[in-house]
Amino acid sequence: MIATVPAACSPSTALARRDALNAEQRQAAEHGDGPLLVAAGPGTGKTATLAARVASLLGRGADPQRLLLLTFSRRAAQTMGQRAAHLLAATRGGQAPAAAALPWSGTFHAVAARLLRDLAPAIGLPADFSVLDRGDAEDLMASVRSARGQAELPRRFPLAPTCLAIASRCVNTDAPLADVVTEHYPWCRPWTGELQQLFADFSRHKLQHRLLDFDDLLLAWAEAMDVPAVAQALGRRFDHVLVDEAQDCNRLQARILAGLKPDGRGLTLVGDDDQCIYGFRGADRQLMLDFAATHGERATVVALTRNYRATPALVAAAQAVIDGAARRLPRVMHSGVDAGPRPRLVRVDDEAAQATWVVDEVLRLREQGLALKQQAVLFRTGTHASVLELELVRRGVPFVKFGGLRFLDTAHVKDLLALLRWSRNPRHALAAQRCARLVPGIGPAAVRRLLAALESGGDPVAAIDAFQPPPGAREGWQGLATLWSALHRGALPWPESYDAALDWLTPQLRVRHDDAAVRLADLAQLRAAAHAQPDADRFLADLALDPPQSSSDLAGPPHRDEDWLVLSTIHAAKGQEWRAVHVLSVVDGCMPADLATGRAEEIEEERRLLYVAMTRARVHLNLVVPHRFHVTQQHRHGDRHLYAVPSRFIDARVQACCDDIDLRPDQPATLGLDLPPGCADIATTMRQRWGTAG
Numbered sequence: 001m002i003a004t005v006p007a008a009c010s011p012s013t014a015l016a017r018r019d020a021l022n023a024e025q026r027q028a029a030e031h032g033d034g035p036l037l038v039a040a041g042p043g044t045g046k047t048a049t050l051a052a053r054v055a056s057l058l059g060r061g062a063d064p065q066r067l068l069l070l071t072f073s074r075r076a077a078q079t080m081g082q083r084a085a086h087l088l089a090a091t092r093g094g095q096a097p098a099a100a101a102l103p104w105s106g107t108f109h110a111v112a113a114r115l116l117r118d119l120a121p122a123i124g125l126p127a128d129f130s131v132l133d134r135g136d137a138e139d140l141m142a143s144v145r146s147a148r149g150q151a152e153l154p155r156r157f158p159l160a161p162t163c164l165a166i167a168s169r170c171v172n173t174d175a176p177l178a179d180v181v182t183e184h185y186p187w188c189r190p191w192t193g194e195l196q197q198l199f200a201d202f203s204r205h206k207l208q209h210r211l212l213d214f215d216d217l218l219l220a221w222a223e224a225m226d227v228p229a230v231a232q233a234l235g236r237r238f239d240h241v242l243v244d245e246a247q248d249c250n251r252l253q254a255r256i257l258a259g260l261k262p263d264g265r266g267l268t269l270v271g272d273d274d275q276c277i278y279g280f281r282g283a284d285r286q287l288m289l290d291f292a293a294t295h296g297e298r299a300t301v302v303a304l305t306r307n308y309r310a311t312p313a314l315v316a317a318a319q320a321v322i323d324g325a326a327r328r329l330p331r332v333m334h335s336g337v338d339a340g341p342r343p344r345l346v347r348v349d350d351e352a353a354q355a356t357w358v359v360d361e362v363l364r365l366r367e368q369g370l371a372l373k374q375q376a377v378l379f380r381t382g383t384h385a386s387v388l389e390l391e392l393v394r395r396g397v398p399f400v401k402f403g404g405l406r407f408l409d410t411a412h413v414k415d416l417l418a419l420l421r422w423s424r425n426p427r428h429a430l431a432a433q434r435c436a437r438l439v440p441g442i443g444p445a446a447v448r449r450l451l452a453a454l455e456s457g458g459d460p461v462a463a464i465d466a467f468q469p470p471p472g473a474r475e476g477w478q479g480l481a482t483l484w485s486a487l488h489r490g491a492l493p494w495p496e497s498y499d500a501a502l503d504w505l506t507p508q509l510r511v512r513h514d515d516a517a518v519r520l521a522d523l524a525q526l527r528a529a530a531h532a533q534p535d536a537d538r539f540l541a542d543l544a545l546d547p548p549q550s551s552s553d554l555a556g557p558p559h560r561d562e563d564w565l566v567l568s569t570i571h572a573a574k575g576q577e578w579r580a581v582h583v584l585s586v587v588d589g590c591m592p593a594d595l596a597t598g599r600a601e602e603i604e605e606e607r608r609l610l611y612v613a614m615t616r617a618r619v620h621l622n623l624v625v626p627h628r629f630h631v632t633q634q635h636r637h638g639d640r641h642l643y644a645v646p647s648r649f650i651d652a653r654v655q656a657c658c659d660d661i662d663l664r665p666d667q668p669a670t671l672g673l674d675l676p677p678g679c680a681d682i683a684t685t686m687r688q689r690w691g692t693a694g
């Protein structure tokens, strides 16, 4: 992604609105080029500080082309670029920013994809590789797994998503398979040898077909950095490397950074070790925790502790939760805003009562003037919101949900992207299979023939030309083959090629789906995103690397009068804030998720998850505790209800920071009659009822 900033200005106008930054923020922004770690708590202005640092560096004459900005999402890179642009514009007397590119900004994966295309000839990779998104990687793993006959083994072999998760953990934590299996997937231990072979086949298949998945992107970049000539050339290419959300960097990313800036010169890390919630993807807080030790005297660590988001009562409660954490960079947060209501611990009977209470509360706050959009309901995983969703629909409260089924995982979006992907990479078997199946009359046998022809090693274009579909599918296949060939040859310029693909797909969707109109509306949104990209490769890589969560993510700014409640997993709520936040199911068994077997570090990550949820609130925070809680698919036990207690992270200190509200119905009252014990013997009377006394 390309963020825009104005051209560099004179050093004398170093930083706009200096007085808007507090002393620590300013120290970080104006720091020289020694290794810098900004350890910042929630709401302390990480974005503002990093943007100010970018502006300051450019103001001091840094070349925007030689600045590498690594962020957690595409949106974050965009925000950073815009903010830096405004700051610099202000230093130049309020002139409108003259847009110049800050071309090397984006997520690690997006930047990796671009770098690797450039580096490909030097490092032995095909420059025309396609990027496999997570869903496609899972499909491919499934297909390699069944090709190896592992789907039919007598004892159950791990399913494809588990296999992919194991492979991914090995790559991202830079750890041997045997260790990962023993530590995180002990029930898969008997399969270690089989898994090793499966992963070797998976890897071979990807390289043969010029496919790189997310893990490959990082792995290839990290491996390239082990080659001194590449590391030195790339390290010299960027004067400054700035990393946002550094707490979520994994071992591979740490290796990449060490390769780029071995002595830390020009390296800036900004992050919050207390908000590291991606351990399951290999995120490792060690990069931050060890920063001072790694860089010794050269290192500067700046702590940002003034929270500009939340009221003192909310900051105190969140601090009490995180103070219970085992190992962290010590920081005590202070609120920089006015007082507000205390957070509330709301105890209700069960999940139905939880849903009813939350909707009542959301509507009550709206009556008080708090728009729905200023409120969010957060939960651990998408399924925890289903009862609430039903209640919202029943009561006509509009909402948008983030973090559930991703937009890119919907069938119609996958169909369209498969068409584009296959035309870019004729060997992309998954995409070919998906497209061929769209043609009425082409069944599994014909698809197998097509794939065999593509795999035969000959020219895939000739194989597609020569393919003989079943008789009933001739016309349909011809339409697809003509479109494919036009797209592949580049006969249509981008983005007309997107429109042509959409035109071909439209009648197929109308035949296949009752709700085709809704699906076509999604693809129209996607069209707008396609038209904003310079070519198909950038469009596809961007989508795979930084997928939108819903079609509304692709839409422009909503109309002012539209209002909806945000429902989000805590992971997807990262970096955001709302005036009111309602957290669902703050009970043991949900936070932390695993009651008995969780390892200490995993349990600690759950604490941080709750901390992230609580620190999204600006004024109102409700932690809801349903005392009966439904658990899905627990090992051995199946679905069941738990009699739940508040999360173990809500200890006495945290409770002291909250108002405790118990809305459970009173226990059923006793009759309260005053009769002496033993005044009758009904049991004996009943036994005698059928004449069998004694």
Ligand SMILES: Nc1ncnc2c1ncn2[C@@H]1O[C@H](COP(=O)(O)OP(=O)(O)OP(=O)(O)O)[C@@H](O)[C@H]1O
Pocket: 020, 021, 022, 025, 040, 041, 042, 043, 044, 045, 046, 047, 048, 272, 275, 308, 309, 574, 575, 576, 615
């Ligand atoms: N010096 C400042 N003066 C006033 N407001 C500030 C200052 N710095 C930041 N803010 C405001 O504080 C709020 C939080 O900032 P920001 O979103 O950057 O926090 P953050 O550190 O990224 O938080 P989190 O890690 O929780 O996502 C924003 O509304 C921002 O405008």
